[in-house]
Amino acid sequence: MLTDEHVPAPGSTAPPPVPPRLAIATVCLSGTLEDKLAAAAAAGFGGVEIFENDLIASAWSPERVRQECARRGLSIDLYQPFRDYEAVPPDVYEANLRRAERKLDLLERIGATTMLVCSSVSPDCVDDDDLAAEQLHELAERAGRRGLRIAYEALAWGRFVNTYARAWRIVRHAGHPALGLCLDSFHVLSRGDDPAGIRVVPGAKVFHLQLADAPRLKMDVVEWSRHHRLFPGLGSFDLAAFVGHVLATGYAGPLSLEVFNDVYRQADPRNAAIDGMRSLLALQESVERRAPARARLHLAGLPPAPRLGGHVFTELAVDHVSGPVLARTLSALGFAYAGQHRSKPVQLWQQGDARVLLNFAPQRTVAPGTAAICAVAVESTDPATSADRAQRLLAPVLPRVRQPDEADLSSVAAPDGTAVFFCRTGSGTDSWSQDFAPTQSTPPAGGLVTRTDHISLTESVDDFDQVALFYRSVLGLRADPTTELAAPFGLIRSRSATDPAHQVRITLNTAPLRRGVWAPAIPNPQHVAFATDDAIAAATAMRALGAPVLKIPDNYYDDLDARLAPPPATLAALRENSILYDRDEHGEYLHFYTEMLGSRLFFEVVQRIGGYAGFGAAGSAPVRMAAHRQRRLVALRDGSDRREERGRDYSLAHLTALSLSPPELVEAAAEAGYRYVGLRLTRVTPQEPHYPLATDPALMRTTKVRLAATGIEVLDVELARIGPHEDPRDLVRFLEAGAELGARHVITQLPDPDRARKIDRFAELCQLARPLGLTIDLEFPSWTETPDLTEATRVLRVADQPNAGILVDLLHFARSGSSVTDLRELPAEWFHFAHVCDAPAGVPSTPEGLIHTARFERLFPGEGGIDVHGILAALPPGIPYALEIPRATLVAQVGGKEHARMAIAAARDHLDPARRRPAA
Ligand SMILES: O=C(O)c1ccc(O)c(O)c1
Numbered sequence: 037m038l039t040d041e042h043v044p045a046p047g048s049t050a051p052p053p054v055p056p057r058l059a060i061a062t063v064c065l066s067g068t069l070e071d072k073l074a075a076a077a078a079a080g081f082g083g084v085e086i087f088e089n090d091l092i093a094s095a096w097s098p099e100r101v102r103q104e105c106a107r108r109g110l111s112i113d114l115y116q117p118f119r120d121y122e123a124v125p126p127d128v129y130e131a132n133l134r135r136a137e138r139k140l141d142l143l144e145r146i147g148a149t150t151m152l153v154c155s156s157v158s159p160d161c162v163d164d165d166d167l168a169a170e171q172l173h174e175l176a177e178r179a180g181r182r183g184l185r186i187a188y189e190a191l192a193w194g195r196f197v198n199t200y201a202r203a204w205r206i207v208r209h210a211g212h213p214a215l216g217l218c219l220d221s222f223h224v225l226s227r228g229d230d231p232a233g234i235r236v237v238p239g240a241k242v243f244h245l246q247l248a249d250a251p252r253l254k255m256d257v258v259e260w261s262r263h264h265r266l267f268p269g270l271g272s273f274d275l276a277a278f279v280g281h282v283l284a285t286g287y288a289g290p291l292s293l294e295v296f297n298d299v300y301r302q303a304d305p306r307n308a309a310i311d312g313m314r315s316l317l318a319l320q321e322s323v324e325r326r327a328p329a330r331a332r333l334h335l336a337g338l339p340p341a342p343r344l345g346g347h348v349f350t351e352l353a354v355d356h357v358s359g360p361v362l363a364r365t366l367s368a369l370g371f372a373y374a375g376q377h378r379s380k381p382v383q384l385w386q387q388g389d390a391r392v393l394l395n396f397a398p399q400r401t402v403a404p405g406t407a408a409i410c411a412v413a414v415e416s417t418d419p420a421t422s423a424d425r426a427q428r429l430l431a432p433v434l435p436r437v438r439q440p441d442e443a444d445l446s447s448v449a450a451p452d453g454t455a456v457f458f459c460r461t462g463s464g465t466d467s468w469s470q471d472f473a474p475t476q477s478t479p480p481a482g483g484l485v486t487r488t489d490h491i492s493l494t495e496s497v498d499d500f501d502q503v504a505l506f507y508r509s510v511l512g513l514r515a516d517p518t519t520e521l522a523a524p525f526g527l528i529r530s531r532s533a534t535d536p537a538h539q540v541r542i543t544l545n546t547a548p549l550r551r552g553v554w555a556p557a558i559p560n561p562q563h564v565a566f567a568t569d570d571a572i573a574a575a576t577a578m579r580a581l582g583a584p585v586l587k588i589p590d591n592y593y594d595d596l597d598a599r600l601a602p603p604p605a606t607l608a609a610l611r612e613n614s615i616l617y618d619r620d621e622h623g624e625y626l627h628f629y630t631e632m633l634g635s636r637l638f639f640e641v642v643q644r645i646g647g648y649a650g651f652g653a654a655g656s657a658p659v660r661m662a663a664h665r666q667r668r669l670v671a672l673r674d675g676s677d678r679r680e681e682r683g684r685d686y687s688l689a690h691l692t693a694l695s696l697s698p699p700e701l702v703e704a705a706a707e708a709g710y711r712y713v714g715l716r717l718t719r720v721t722p723q724e725p726h727y728p729l730a731t732d733p734a735l736m737r738t739t740k741v742r743l744a745a746t747g748i749e750v751l752d753v754e755l756a757r758i759g760p761h762e763d764p765r766d767l768v769r770f771l772e773a774g775a776e777l778g779a780r781h782v783i784t785q786l787p788d789p790d791r792a793r794k795i796d797r798f799a800e801l802c803q804l805a806r807p808l809g810l811t812i813d814l815e816f817p818s819w820t821e822t823p824d825l826t827e828a829t830r831v832l833r834v835a836d837q838p839n840a841g842i843l844v845d846l847l848h849f850a851r852s853g854s855s856v857t858d859l860r861e862l863p864a865e866w867f868h869f870a871h872v873c874d875a876p877a878g879v880p881s882t883p884e885g886l887i888h889t890a891r892f893e894r895l896f897p898g899e900g901g902i903d904v905h906g907i908l909a910a911l912p913p914g915i916p917y918a919l920e921i922p923r924a925t926l927v928a929q930v931g932g933k934e935h936a937r938m939a940i941a942a943a944r945d946h947l948d949p950a951r952r953r954p955a956a
């Protein structure tokens with residue numbers, strides 16, 4: 037019986053005079069012992085538990101470990117674990133004592149005073165508490181003689197001893213001053229044991245306290261413990277109550293994290309240690325909050341989180357591709373371009389209390405062509421205290437570049453780089469809105485959006501816990517339970533948190549198992565959800581304004597009818613407007629989405645009816661993800677009937693960014709808004725990087741996966757160059773690889789002075805390519821033996837092959853002095869695409885000069901002296917433009933990916949004036 041045990045005297049519940057030491061077990065962290073100690077010290081821990089495996093694998097001697105810990109201000113609070121010791125027959129006991137003596141030697145050498153003995157799981161041990169107590173007594177006796185202590189821990193899966201109550205009975209029965217308990221929250225709470233019973237243990241007999249949270253999982257407890265523990269606050273255990281019980285015993289030892297977690301074990305230990313510290317500080321705060329006022333402790337030293345008043349603004353980093361798309365969409369959602377920042381290229385868009393900032397500043401890190409949430413601003417009753425709290429929770433405070441008369445906003449950086457601003461709206465001097473000059477634009481009628489309801493971020497699994505902990509602890513949010521759903525591209529884990537008054541809501545998502553290369557084209561989507569009082573009216577009005585509302589399939593509405601049976605008129609209105617619907621015991625939720633904007637961002641409009649506090653039914657996110665994927669494929673593939681709307685198809689030629697491998701080129705093309713890529717499969721010059729797609733199956737596989745995931749298609753492969761010594765039959769594997777990639781065209785050059793031979797070989801190449809569905813497109817660099825349009829025309833006429841074509845490259849066309857009039861006369865079916873670029877006006881006088889320009893120094897259309905419009909106008913309308921613009925110095929400065937984005941932006945500007953970007 038535990039109840040007649042020691043009852044703590046009133047005095048023993050008093051707070052310890054000094055705050056407890058915060059410690060972390062090395063097993064929580066990734067790397068070697070050296071890495072772990074450095075990370076623990078940097079995060080501000082005062083102690084560590086040394087896990088045996090970390091010591092064994094360390095190159096440091098035990099004495100060196102002692103020095104290194106001391107140097108970093110780390111006390112070694114525990115050495116662990118010592119396994120399978122107690123309640124064994126005499127021969128095993130002898131061996132165990134010998135083993136224990138060696139470990140006690142080690143404790144002395146590293147300067148640890150407490151060794152953890154976990155309850156035995158061995159087949160050797162017997163169900164005999166008296167024997168266990170006797171043998172533990174002997175161990176404690178030997179430890180005590182050396183000034184050391186033994187902390188006995190009941191593993192939840194111990195063979196006979198698996199509860200703290202039984203471990204305490206044994207320890208009490210052993211009755212040795214050097215023997216006490218190690219309490220581990222996981223072993224107690226995973227079994228559903230009542231932690232209140234801990235209160236009967238005298239504080240002096242609790243030698244060590246280990247803290248771990250965990251998600252509720254129905255699985256084998258060993259697996260659960262060794263793979264899924266979490267830092268406090270991230271799982272579903274009530275750790276504040278647990279710690280409250282332990283502190284009530286008078287325990288004054290360290291609060292030590294012991295978290296076995298597969299993700300933390302592979303993550304940067306410096307980040308994981310900061311997470312651990314943040315979680316302990318937040319845990320201490322919840323323990324304090326729970327304690328009765330008379331016993332209130334002030335351990336964490338955190339100022340309470342000031343009350344939040346809602347989302348003030350969400351700032352999006354955009355560029356000149358994504359910015360106009362966002363601006364157009366915000367207009368269609370009824371937002372007004374209400375203000376322009378006085379000193380920065382930042383626009384304020386507003387409707388009701390919903391505000392979006394579009395930041396065009398180039399120093400914002402934004403992948404080409406994308407839009408991304410770069411800052412989140414929340415209203416705080418006390419911004420300075422909010423920032424102070426954040427800083428004490430180890431958030432980096434951001435420096436602000438501001439003009440003398442601009443608002444001094446307090447802001448900190450979230451682990452994913454998002455800036456978090458704390459501000460007070462209104463007319464005070466600290467009001468951020470005064471940094472914006474009002475524009476003349478009048479807000480559109482309607483005003484259906486009232487405020488920002490929530491923002492939703494996607495994080496890699498490595499950052500997910502960290503980001504969740506950051507927002508919750510810094511903003512003082514309460515976590516909703518974690519949910520998991522089967523999405524089209526695999527498992528998605530999702531966590532939401534909100535402040536007590538439901539003013540600020542943040543949802544975080546991750547794909548915990550994502551690996552390999554098959555993944556959605558948008559790996560980390562983000563969205564901002566705006567609130568409305570009437571979703572049906574809002575959707576109707578926004579669609580009338582041209583908002584790109586995401587189309588939801590009919591199957592969804594048939595299922596909705598079956599499940600929730602909304603009134604027929606409502607169902608029809610939902611279906612008509614692509615609005616999703618959910619209902620629970622608190623109320624109803626109507627919501628609809630926009631299409632993906634600027635690669636990874638979209639908006640949502642939500643209507644909450646009654647007390648609905650969720651984010652839609654579990655099935656709604658997969659429907660939305662499938663719809664976004666569907667929309668992307670439609671946009672890419674069904675171009676023909678919507679070309680007017682979508683504009684011309686562009687292809688990214690490999691030479692524009694030859695430093696990118698084929699999968700990277702595909703990714704760059706997708707992000708920048710190309711439809712196609714052209715891939716270089718052969719090495720054309722000895723210096724260039726070579727990507728042997730035709731002979732490297734792994735490279736072929738990853739390239740095909742990226743193509744499938746992004747929807748990008750291969751327009752052409754190059755280069756089939758047939759000189760005097762080359763045989764077309766040697767190109768069969770190259771042609772097959774092109775066909776496997778789904779290419780349509782093969783770029784060919786004929787540097788052979790023997791005209792009859794080169795035409796024969798050209799014809800033969802056409803015949804080899806034809807069964808593979810490929811055309812052979814003859815390019816005529818002016819320095820080769822097929823140097824101009826006239827010669828290329830002659831080759832095509834004589835060879836007379838149905839799948840032969842001519843590739844006009846504007847540079848070669850201009851440099852060869854070919855004639856636009858001639859071009860206009862040729863059969864349209866010869867021209868399948870064009871290589872588009874510009875070049876300086878003067879023509880180099882030597883072949884070396886010509887080649888140098890062609891390979892390294894071309895210009896964007898409109899920047900040079902080539903009659904780009906004149907030549908393109910002589911080609912059949914509607915053919916894809918492949919941008920082949922190698923530009924060595926620029927690529928060296930900005931990288932291949934950014935260069936690819938700049939190229940398409942410049943080409944669209946010059947060639948598609950109707951789609952020219954609006955002035956920012
Ligand atoms: O999983 C284990 O074996 C193990 C070892 C030592 C501990 O302190 C613990 O909680 C678990």
Ligand SMILES: [Mg+2]
Nearest residue numbers: 189220246294
């Ligand atoms: Mg433990």
